[in-house]
Amino acid sequence: MTVKVTNENIDYLIGQWHDSDSEMPLHEYLGLSWNDYIHWVTNGELKQELPEDAWWNTLYNADENCEHNIQSVSGGGVKCTKCNGWFCF
Numbered sequence: 001m002t003v004k005v006t007n008e009n010i011d012y013l014i015g016q017w018h019d020s021d022s023e024m025p026l027h028e029y030l031g032l033s034w035n036d037y038i039h040w041v042t043n044g045e046l047k048q049e050l051p052e053d054a055w056w057n058t059l060y061n062a063d064e065n066c067e068h069n070i071q072s073v074s075g076g077g078v079k080c081t082k083c084n085g086w087f088c089f
């Protein structure tokens with residue numbers, strides 16, 4: 001697979017897989033991990049890849065189990081109103 005699977009082309013690629021008589025499991029053909037494939041099956045869309053250095057992964061003082069409620073703060077930064085994690089741009 002050289003084509004990266006997206007929400008736009010996944011139906012087409014699945015059609016190709018059906019036509020190809022491939023021995024390969026569908027999720028492998030699509031280049032997805034099993035978990036990503038299950039995510040697609042259950043949600044009807046692919047998981048968005050988030051950049052690993054996104055600020056929401058680098059909140060200081062944050063509770064990693066918190067579903068952050070991010071507010072911007074005056075002076076240029078953000079904070080979570082639930083766990084008090086914060087990040088300054």
Ligand SMILES: [Zn+2]
Pocket residue numbers: 062063066067068069080081082083084085
């Ligand atoms: Zn939080």
